[in-house]
Amino acid sequence: MTVRTRFAPSPTGYLHIGGARTALFCWLYARRHDGTFILRIEDTDRERSTPEAVQAILDGMAWLELTPDEGPYYQTERFDRYKAVVNELLDAGHAYHCYCTKEELEAMRAEQMARKEKPRYDGRCRTRTEPRAGVDPVVRFKSPQDGQTVVDDQVRGRVTFNNAELDDLIIARADGTPTYNFTVVIDDMDMAITHVIRGDDHLNNTPRQINIFNALGATPPVYAHLPMILGPDGAKLSKRHGAVSVMQYRDDGFLPDAIVNYLVRLGWAHGDQEIFSRDELTQLFDLTDVNQSASAINPEKLLWLNQHYIKTMDVAEVAAELEWHLHRIGVKTAGGPPLSTLVECQRERAKTLKQMAESSRFFFEEPAEYDARAARKNLTAEARPVLEEVQSRLVALPEWRAGPIHEIVQAVAAERDLKLGKVAQPIRVAVSGGTVSPPIDATLALLGREATLKRLSRAMEYCVAEADPG
């Protein structure tokens, strides 16, 4: 039997980090077993589902390269099928019409709470034979009242529920539309899902779903419930700290491979290994290695992983990403240094592509002004003759390459009995506007002779102005 997994989000918002992790595990499990990964959009709640949210989910999955093999299927396109099964259940006596009003149900719950009982429907309409005037009935599933239902969960182990805890859930609303716990079962059955991998929050729904499978004479799939992902502070994920769209991570300069690698290590481990390629993951991933406790997001570790991928990925690929980010912050890359060379210089000093783009801006645009502290410290009267000397030698340099440039900087320092920093830092501030850049020889080589000489001149003028203000 071939493995079939599904990711079944409801399109009420963007794809957040928790959903992405669920999708990733479903995808990995399918890949690992040469199975099929299915995307199903659970949009039965027409009030809250939006086409924008569907698109956001599709975009997020595409960015992370979690491509479904089938789907997306939409539950709203399957209403006829659900209706037919509701009728089957009704005919077979596994479901019944319930004429209780919302007020009635509320009162029932309130009473039960007052008695410190678990609120649940008491089944009073099971025996009702006559319709009640003026009330559109819902359809309830006749849940077994005694015995136990066992969920043999792949990550949780055997979890046993007393059927007495389960009440008769509504499977079709008064307007005839089906509800979640019912549509999930029909879809998982029709789509021949073999493994349901989903968030922990569904564990309590599982026995109900199994009972519906049983009533339908179908075999339930294997279940695996994943632990929750918490915010960095250990509290539930919320918009304030991390329940952001995965697309936000792209905008912030993260690489999809870094996100995937980070996410897979939340709740899953393979010995001491931290870095996994996608190929490795599809070879190694297994449900038995998924752990059972919730885990908090650690932004520092994500940053570290992101930098790791920036440092080790193919230069051309990183360059393409960098270009996207440069354009995004308004930098025109035409006429600037080659992006791949730039990446080689910058990749060890950027945790995100966004940072890299920002710290690379000066290669494309002359800095509007110097960083005040950097200029005060480095563009001094003493620095002026040094810059002058460097410039005159650079003008005469036959080959504009890092090696010869390095020799000049070193020679000037040696001749004037200065530490290298006393020469390199003023140059750095002159060309970059600040105190941080790749090694000075590489920086100048990349920047080009024309821009370098121009910026050195400007800096020398600045030195004079500062030395003799007014």
Next chain:
RNA sequence: GCUCCCAUCGUCUAGCGGUCCAGGACGCGGCCCUCUCAAGGCUGAAACACGAGUUCGAUUCUCGUUGGGAGCGCCA
């Protein structure tokens, strides 16, 4: 309130009765390297929630306590 789940360094985790005075990673401290910032190398501090069992022996098994979380909708 009821039902279910969870519990190793600050965080992510390894550990599947002796190999553990508990290993790795991020972060943090120190040292080295160094033209800046990084990267890199070396190194340090840092955890088995608590209490009973079971056992010759528990981080590992059982029960309880405490602490977290989820569910209990005509939401999904």
